Amino acid sequence: MRETRSAVHVSFDGVEYEGYAGESVLQCARRNGVTVPSLCFLEGLSVWGGCRICVVEIAEDHRLRPACATQIAADMEVKVETPRLRAYRKAILELLFAEGNHVCAVCVSNGKCELQDMAVLCGMDHVRYDYQSPLREIDASHPKYVFDPNRCILCTRCVRVCDEIEGAHVWDIGFRGEEAHLVTEMNKPWGESLSCTWCGKCVAVCPTGSLAYEGRAIGEMEHDPAMIQRLAVARNRGEWLYPGEEQ
Amino acid sequence: MAAPIDLHEVMDREREERFRTRWRVKACASTACMSAGAGATIQAVEDMVEREDMELEVQVIPTGCMGLCSAGPLMRMMRRGGDETDYQKVTPDAAKEIVRSHVLNEEPVPEHLLDTTMPFFTSQERVVLANGGVINPDRIESYVAHGGYQALEKALTSMKPKQVIEEIRRSGLRGRGGAGYPVGSKWSLLAAAGGKTKYVVANGDEGDPGAYMDRTIMEDDPHRLIEGIAIAAYATGADQAYIYVRAEYPRAIERLDRAIRVARRNRLLGRKILDTNFSLAVEVRIGAGAFVCGEETALMASIEGRRGTPQLRPPYPTEKGLWGAPTMINNVETLANVAPIIDRGGDWFASIGTEKSTGTKVFALAGDIVNTGLIEVPMGTSLREIVEEIGGGVPDGRSFKAAQTGGPSGGCIPAKFLDTPVDYESLRELGSIMGSGGLIVMDDEVRMPDVAKFFMEFSMDESCGKCTPCRAGTVQMHNLLQRITDGNGTRRDLRDLEHLCSVVRDMSLCGLGQSAPNPVISTLQYFRSEYEALIDEEEVVHA
Numbered sequence: 001m002r003e004t005r006s007a008v009h010v011s012f013d014g015v016e017y018e019g020y021a022g023e024s025v026l027q028c029a030r031r032n033g034v035t036v037p038s039l040c041f042l043e044g045l046s047v048w049g050g051c052r053i054c055v056v057e058i059a060e061d062h063r064l065r066p067a068c069a070t071q072i073a074a075d076m077e078v079k080v081e082t083p084r085l086r087a088y089r090k091a092i093l094e095l096l097f098a099e100g101n102h103v104c105a106v107c108v109s110n111g112k113c114e115l116q117d118m119a120v121l122c123g124m125d126h127v128r129y130d131y132q133s134p135l136r137e138i139d140a141s142h143p144k145y146v147f148d149p150n151r152c153i154l155c156t157r158c159v160r161v162c163d164e165i166e167g168a169h170v171w172d173i174g175f176r177g178e179e180a181h182l183v184t185e186m187n188k189p190w191g192e193s194l195s196c197t198w199c200g201k202c203v204a205v206c207p208t209g210s211l212a213y214e215g216r217a218i219g220e221m222e223h224d225p226a227m228i229q230r231l232a233v234a235r236n237r238g239e240w241l242y243p244g245e246e247q
Numbered sequence: 248m249a250a251p252i253d254l255h256e257v258m259d260r261e262r263e264e265r266f267r268t269r270w271r272v273k274a275c276a277s278t279a280c281m282s283a284g285a286g287a288t289i290q291a292v293e294d295m296v297e298r299e300d301m302e303l304e305v306q307v308i309p310t311g312c313m314g315l316c317s318a319g320p321l322m323r324m325m326r327r328g329g330d331e332t333d334y335q336k337v338t339p340d341a342a343k344e345i346v347r348s349h350v351l352n353e354e355p356v357p358e359h360l361l362d363t364t365m366p367f368f369t370s371q372e373r374v375v376l377a378n379g380g381v382i383n384p385d386r387i388e389s390y391v392a393h394g395g396y397q398a399l400e401k402a403l404t405s406m407k408p409k410q411v412i413e414e415i416r417r418s419g420l421r422g423r424g425g426a427g428y429p430v431g432s433k434w435s436l437l438a439a440a441g442g443k444t445k446y447v448v449a450n451g452d453e454g455d456p457g458a459y460m461d462r463t464i465m466e467d468d469p470h471r472l473i474e475g476i477a478i479a480a481y482a483t484g485a486d487q488a489y490i491y492v493r494a495e496y497p498r499a500i501e502r503l504d505r506a507i508r509v510a511r512r513n514r515l516l517g518r519k520i521l522d523t524n525f526s527l528a529v530e531v532r533i534g535a536g537a538f539v540c541g542e543e544t545a546l547m548a549s550i551e552g553r554r555g556t557p558q559l560r561p562p563y564p565t566e567k568g569l570w571g572a573p574t575m576i577n578n579v580e581t582l583a584n585v586a587p588i589i590d591r592g593g594d595w596f597a598s599i600g601t602e603k604s605t606g607t608k609v610f611a612l613a614g615d616i617v618n619t620g621l622i623e624v625p626m627g628t629s630l631r632e633i634v635e636e637i638g639g640g641v642p643d644g645r646s647f648k649a650a651q652t653g654g655p656s657g658g659c660i661p662a663k664f665l666d667t668p669v670d671y672e673s674l675r676e677l678g679s680i681m682g683s684g685g686l687i688v689m690d691d692e693v694r695m696p697d698v699a700k701f702f703m704e705f706s707m708d709e710s711c712g713k714c715t716p717c718r719a720g721t722v723q724m725h726n727l728l729q730r731i732t733d734g735n736g737t738r739r740d741l742r743d744l745e746h747l748c749s750v751v752r753d754m755s756l757c758g759l760g761q762s763a764p765n766p767v768i769s770t771l772q773y774f775r776s777e778y779e780a781l782i783d784e785e786e787v788v789h790a
Contacts, residue, residue, distance in 0.1 A: 049559040050713045052754045064753050069559040091750045095719035128743055129723040154712065173554065173712065176537065178722050180712025 008074040013081055019072040026054055026067035029080070036080055037089060037121055039114060040155035041068040042205055042225055044232025045164055048156050052092055053118060056080050064088075089122045098129040099178065101136070101150035102208070108221035109209030115153060136181070141191030144214055145203050149181050151210040157225070158182070158202035158211060165232050170196045204228050251514030251521045254391055254400060261392030266327055268306045270350055274337075275321040275380060276309035277467055278459075278498060279620070284338065285320035291339035292346055304350055308389075311467020313380035315367060316620035323380065324349045333361040366636040367618045372599065374607045375460075375583045376623045378468045384502060387509045390470040396515055398589035399474050402481055403523045406589075411482035412438060415585070417593030419605035424450060424541075424578035425656065425682045426758075427604070427671040433575055436565040437483040440573035445485040448569070448576040449476055450546060451492040451499065454538040455654025456705065458685035460609040461579040463621055465492065465499035468583070469506035473529060475582030477516065478589055480527045483575060488527060490579075491546055493534040503531050538709035542757050543576045545711065556711045557757035578683070580609060600626030604670035608684060614651075615690040617642050624669075631665040634688055645690040649773070653682025655702040655709075656762035658769025659695065678769040680762070695774040696781060699767045700728040706763035717760030720751040724767065736782045745771065 010019040012034045019028040027043070029036045038054035041047065047069050054067040059077035064085075067078070079085070096102075096115065104110045118124075136149040156173065159182070163169040170193050174183035184190040203211045205225045212221040265271070274280075274289045289309055296305050313321045318335035322342060325331050332355050334345055345356045363369075373379070382389040390396070402411050416431030437445060449472060453461040464472055476488045492500050507529050511517040518526045532550045539545045540555040547569050549555035568574020584606060588596045597605045604626035610633065612619050617639030624633060630650060634640065641647050649659040652669075658679035660667065667673050671681050689698065707721040727744045730736045748764035748771075755761045771778060 047559065049756060050715070052715050052756070055754055066559070066756075087746075088750050088754055091720075091746065092715050092754060095715055095723060095750075098723065099719040130726050132722065153715075154718070176539075176712050177708060177710040177718060178712070180718065 008072065008076075010072055010074075010076045010078060012078050014077075019076070021072065021074075023072055024068055025056060025065075025070045025072055025076075025078055028072050029067065029078075034080065035121070036067050037118055038068060039118060039153065039207060040157065042157050042161075042232075043229045044236060045157065045160040045205075048160065051096075051153070051155055053089055053122075055085065055088065057082055057085060086122070090124045091128075093119050093122055093124040094127045094129055096153050097124075097127050097131075099132050099134070100152065101133060106218060107151060107209040108212045108216045108218060109151075109223070110219040112219070112222045113209060114207035114225075132178070134178075139184070139190050140214070141189035142193075142196070142214070143191065144198055145190070145200065146212050146214055147182070147184075147190055148210050148212070151208045152182055153208060153210075154180060154182070155207055157205040157207065161201045161205050161228055161232070165228065165235065166197060166199050166201050168195045168197050168199075171202060201228055248519070249512065249514065252387075252391070252396070254396055257388050257391045261388050265392075268302075268304055269327050270305045270346075271325040271327075272305060272307045272346060273310045273323040273325060273380060274307065274342075275311070275313045275319060277312035277316075277379075277463060279312065279316035280319035280321055283319040283336075287339045288320045288322065288337050288342045292342045295343050295346065301346075301350060305346060308383050309385075310381060311379045311384050312376070312463045312621055314371070314376070314620050314622060315361070315618055317618055318361060318620075321361065321380070324355075331363075333363050334359040335361040365639075366632075367620075367622070367639065370628075370632060370637050371623050372607050372625050373623045374587050374596075374599070375464065375471075375580055375609055376468075376621065377587070378471065379463070379621075382468070384467045384469060385505070387470055387506070387513060390468070394590065395470055395586075396474055398586040399477050399481075399515065400521060402478050402589050403521055403525055408438060408482045408484065411478060411589065414589060414593040415482070418584075418588045418596035419593075419603075420581065420584055420588060420596065421604065421671065422578055423580035423584070423608070423681075423683070425653065425680055427681060430577065430581055433565065433577070434479065434483050436563075437485065437573055437575040440565055442572055444487065444570075444572040445483060446569045446572060446574040447476055447480045447483065447485045447488040448546065448550070448574060449488070449490040449579050449582050450541060450543075450576050451490055451496070451579045452534050452538075452541040452546060453493065453496075453579070453683055454541050454709075455656075455683050455685045457613040457687055458611045458654060458683045460611055460621060460684050462496050462499055463609075464579050464583045465490075465496065466502050469499075469502045470510065471583050471586055472503070472579055473506055473510050473516065475585035476529060477520065477527055478585050479575070479577065479582060481525050485575070486526055486528065488529045489532045489550055489569075490529065491532045491534060491540070491550060493540075494536055500531055500533060507531065537711065538705075539711045539757070539759050542759055545757070546576065547574060556713045557759070559756065580684070601668065601670050603672060608669070608681070610684045610686045612638050612686055612688070614687040615641050615645065615693075616688040626670045627668040629666050629668055630660065633669065633686065634665065638688065641688065641690045643690075645692065647688065648691045648693055649689050649695065649698075651679075651687040651689065651698065651766075652685065653680035653762075653765070654685045655705045656680060656758070656765055657682045657685075658765050659689075659698065659773065660769075661773040678765070678772055680765070694732070695770040695777050696728060696732045699770045700725065700732050702766035703728055703763070706759065710759065710763075714754075714756040714760060716751045716754040717756070717763060720747055720755075720760075721763055723747060724751065724764065728767070731778060731781055734781055736778075738782060741778060741782060 005020040040051040057079040139147040421427040544558040
């Protein structure tokens with residue numbers, strides 16, 4: 001399909017690249033090897049646009065827009081690394097760390113966590129805001145997996161992959177504001193869910209240690225969003241790709 | 248299929264009815280007066296009329312909001328072809344005395360008299376609320392008798408859809424929901440959109456604390472809204488419309504439901520309206536208690552039965568809205584302006600107000616002010632006139648400190664800007680917004696950081712939780728404001744607060760988050776010393 005797309009000039013932080021009409025700023029950046037920090041976005045799933053980490057500045061009107069949900073246009077000048085954006089990204093990561101209970105030292109995903117990686121990438125070395133230290137109950141009712149809402153950042157990758165790829169729609173968000181959290185089915189324990197197929201796609205795409213295999217110790221949980229990504233892209237395009245093969 | 252309503256015949260019939268009795272008692276039966284006891288008052292008068300055989304002399308008509316809610320229950324004695332006398336704080340006993348005194352002795356009752364020559368009444372210009380205190384909202388005939396559905400008939404029989412849009416464009420009408428987008432442009436966007444199905448949605452999810460103009464329109468003049476929707480649908484080529492009402496307005500829902508049924512029966516809605524080729528179905532959709540559903544994309548999600556969270560734009564609703572079809576969302580007050588514009592022409596409407604903000608605006612006056620209630624003034628009226636003359640000033644010998652407009656998305660305007668004309672641009676320049684029309688007056692006892700904290704708590708509670716800055720940022724801003732107002736804040740807290748203001752404003756997904764810091768930003772702009780005083784005191788204590 002790509003061959004039929006027309007190429008346009010775009011620039012990221014002053015460097016020119018080739019973009020294709022119809023792709024998003026984030027996709028274009030990724031394809032060209034430009035780093036744009038992001039969290040909730042996962043190729044192959046629908047665009048959520050909630051984490052706001054990937055927000056970039058479009059030069060023509062200085063507006064800030066999420067790179068995942070903004071279409072490339074001809075001669076678009078995108079700014080990724082401005083002092084303002086860097087400060088904003090850091091602040092948002094701090095907000096994420098402050099609202100949950102993200103204690104890396106005791107986390108199953110320590111060292112293999114996208115939130116951690118993002119903090120390193122964006123230079124977030126401390127949190128200015130009050131830790132909310134919420135009391136959130138862990139759901140370990142599922143025989144195979146564990147859900148720890150303390151580590152959830154509400155990226156909704158699990159919601160989307162379960163709905164769009166697996167077709168089960170076990171997960172969704174319940175309640176609102178700071179009370180918002182993931183629920184399985186009608187806010188029942190995960191283990192009692194009749195719609196869950198035990199496929200594990202939600203666990204594979206989770207960027208943090210929130211969804212993990214039962215029985216993993218600290219730092220032992222490795223997610224595999226890339227696998228789901230290949231699967232999802234292949235399904236969307238009606239083709240199959242092997243690891244390492246160019247998309 | 249039944250024959251459509253004959254508007255002129257209904258008008259004649261209603262005129263006869265109007266002259267049937269020597270006296271007409273109009274009693275405000277709007278929500279504010281009802282909560283002040285208007286129900287008992289109206290019942291008492293009706294009982295007395297029946298018991299004392301005064302049916303041929305007196306008819307009792309429950310009406311919509313008369314405006315001065317703080318003086319309710321309100322009642323008006325109308326003599327056939329003659330004078331009107333208004334009464335305030337009418338208890339059941341007072342009501343009986345008033346009616347008796349007028350009917351038997353032709354004498355008013357001085358202790359409950361309401362002075363209608365005061366600026367509260369004389370400085371207003373009623374377009375949207377023209378029928379308040381005049382018609383009985385439960386009777387379509389009453390609306391028709393006061394010119395109702397004439398505009399729809401005119402549009403359907405003598406105007407092309409393009410001409411209707413042109414008339415709206417000439418009127419300069421702008422969206423009354425807050426942002427002030429030109430209504431004519433929005434309509435032409437939908438008219439230009441392709442596809443077989445198009446939707447018009449009336450946004451009645453009025454959520455700003457203290458604002459109740461949309462509720463009053465829906466409850467007290469439901470047919471005006473329906474007529475506006477029908478004209479909008481005709482102009483844009485839509486054949487399905489929804490009225491999205493928040494669940495907290497049960498009376499509005501009930502009245503609208505009934506009004507839609509009656510309008511359909513009279514062939515003012517449904518198939519082949521007034522025997523033309525235009526058809527329109529209107530349905531009421533009820534919210535589930537989320538403030539964010541006033542945001543267009545969240546509102547549409549809610550109508551579709553999904554969780555009410557905002558979606559990314561573009562695509563805009565006029566391209567891809569309800570169930571993927573082009574959709575146009577207008578505020579209730581905006582649509583209530585449509586019928587008068589078509590009736591009397593866009594130029595007439597443009598002659599009211601200022602050049603860029605035409606027409607009138609309804610405000611809900613609340614807070615530290617003598618006359619609280621609903622007022623409607625031409626755009627460009629100065630804040631001073633609204634507060635000091637119409638509102639009667641600040642009570643108890645205190646002085647005016649600030650006015651808050653736009654609710655949790657707006658800001659505070661200090662006393663030195665009292666002479667600002669109230670229009671979209673001027674308010675924006677001052678760091679506030681027109682908003683839906685809540686206007687809260689504060690006296691010199693109010694601490695501004697407390698006001699900011701109050702609105703931040705509101706935004707925090709009402710954040711849907713989809714995007715990080717709004718979900719977690721409002722919580723942290725509230726934490727910081729709590730600390731500062733408790734006297735435990737530091738300079739660093741103030742700095743963090745200011746930084747968070749820009750993070751949440753610039754990074755949030757929808758209008759709720761983007762405007763949530765406004766109360767903090769505007770109070771910091773005009774009352775920074777109050778924040779600093781709270782901080783400095785504490786630092787002295789620590790030293």
